[in-house]
Structures are given as C-alpha cells and as structure tokens.
Amino acid sequence: MEELYRKLYSKYTNLKAKKDSELEQANRDQEIKFIKFAEAADEYIEQLKSETQALRVTIDELRNENSSLRSAKDQLSVEYEELLSEERLKVQQLFLEIKKLQDLQHGEKKEMMNTSQTAELVSSGKPHETSSYSGRPPKRPRTAVGDQSMSTPIEDPIARPVSIDATYAVPMQKPECCTRGTYTTGLGKCIFHDLIERFIGMKVSVANDSEVPSLCIVHQSSGYSFSLTWVENASVDETELLYRVSSLGTFEMVAPEFMRDEIKFSMQMCPVFFNRVSRVMKT
Numbered sequence: 144m145e146e147l148y149r150k151l152y153s154k155y156t157n158l159k160a161k162k163d164s165e166l167e168q169a170n171r172d173q174e175i176k177f178i179k180f181a182e183a184a185d186e187y188i189e190q191l192k193s194e195t196q197a198l199r200v201t202i203d204e205l206r207n208e209n210s211s212l213r214s215a216k217d218q219l220s221v222e223y224e225e226l227l228s229e230e231r232l233k234v235q236q237l238f239l240e241i242k243k244l245q246d247l248q249h250g251e252k253k254e255m256m257n258t259s260q261t262a263e264l265v266s267s268g269k270p271h272e273t274s275s276y277s278g279r280p281p282k283r284p285r286t287a288v289g290d291q292s293m294s295t296p297i298e299d300p301i302a303r304p305v306s307i308d309a310t311y312a313v314p315m316q317k318p319e320c321c322t323r324g325t326y327t328t329g330l331g332k333c334i335f336h337d338l339i340e341r342f343i344g345m346k347v348s349v350a351n352d353s354e355v356p357s358l359c360i361v362h363q364s365s366g367y368s369f370s371l372t373w374v375e376n377a378s379v380d381e382t383e384l385l386y387r388v389s390s391l392g393t394f395e396m397v398a399p400e401f402m403r404d405e406i407k408f409s410m411q412m413c414p415v416f417f418n419r420v421s422r423v424m425k426t
Contacts, residue, residue, distance in 0.1 A: 237393060245364050343417050362424060366392025383407050394423060
C-alpha cells in the first residue's frame, strides 16, 4: 500500500508541477501581452497628446489670424468711411462752385445784354428800336447784281430746306446775316447761331482747323465739351455725325457711357442725342 501511495504521490507531484509550470507560463504570456498593450496605450496617448498640442497651436494661429483680419477689415472700413466723407464734401463743394459759376454767368449775361442795349440806344438814338428781334428781317437796299436787282430773293443756304439724308457736297459757310451785320440779336450774334445756342443750352463754334466740317460745342457752367464732325457713309449714301468728347468737366462721375465713347449717328438721331445730353445736364 505504501508503494501505491508513493506512486500516487509521485504522479500528483509531477502533475502539480506541470500544472504550476503551465499556469506560470500562461501568467508570463499574459504579463507580456499586458506590457505590450500598456506600451501601445502609452504610445497612443502620447500621439494623442502631440496631436492635441498641434491642434491647440493651430487654433491659436487661426484665432490670431482672425483677429488680424478683423482689425484689418475694421481699418479698411474706417478708411472707406473717411474717403466717402471726403468725396461727399468734394461733391458739395463742386455743387457750390457750379452754383457760383452759374450765378456769375447769369450776371455776366444780364450785364452784357444791358451794355448792348445801352450801346444800341446811344448809337441809334431811337429807344423803340432797342427791343428784341421781332422775327421779321429789315428791308435790304436794292443793289444790282448783273442784270438782276435785289428784289429777286436770294437763296439762303441756311434758310432753304435741305434734305437731311443728302450727302454733304459743299463746305459749310456762314449765312449773309453773319457777315453783313444785319439780322442780329441784341448781343450782336447771328440769329441762327444764337437760336441754336439757346435751343441746346451750349456754346457752338466752327472748327476752322479741321479739313472736314466740324462743330465745337461747350457747356460753360460744367466744362463739358465735345465735337461733331460730318462724315460720309458710302454704304447707306447719307451723311452722319461723329461725336468725340473733349472733356466731361463736372459730369465725370455721372456721365453715361454714350457721353464717354466715340459714337457715330445719323442726322435723324440729332434730336435724340441732344435730348439725352440735356437730361444729363439737368441732373
């Protein structure tokens, strides 16, 4: 029996040792895995910490950039407000200067008219002849031209009707009233010239240095000036007007595109053109 107990005890001891060694190996393996997991967790934690730090730095940079952009925007807003106030002040001063020039021009016109009427009164000695133009030209003296007398009406190039679409074939010339000193207004100008200027509200003169017929037109109170040149359009066999701006004057900021560009239009469009120009001048 003792031998049997000894064998059983020996088997129990060997089995226990084997089980202890297996448990110890399993514990060792678990410990190794736990160490690896702990090291991986530490590395991941460090990586997250570094990423969090980088994100914080990026957030700080973005905050600083946002603050700088906001301050720059505020600065630009202040500058734009200052520029706007300066422009408004300039516009107000410009309107005041225009009003002064208009008043001055009106006063000069009245003074010129009074001076002209006084001069006519003194030279003629007849007060009733100083009235404005009545619309009927005075009688011309009868002078012989060849075998014909002045009783035969002389065809005036301005007075006779001319087809608007006719091609310009002869140079422009002044009517006789512009050269002989008769049929004039109180200011001593040609009645046709004076009528055109009063109709369009601008000063008109002929460009003598141009090879083709050309008019220089000036709006004195604003400084706006342009030229109208006669050009022939062979494709449609009619005369057109070429508009070129010389100066926009005080209309620089409000002038529409057609006043800034070089345009060409037919004679029939003259009323439309001057109507649009007058609208701009009245604004």
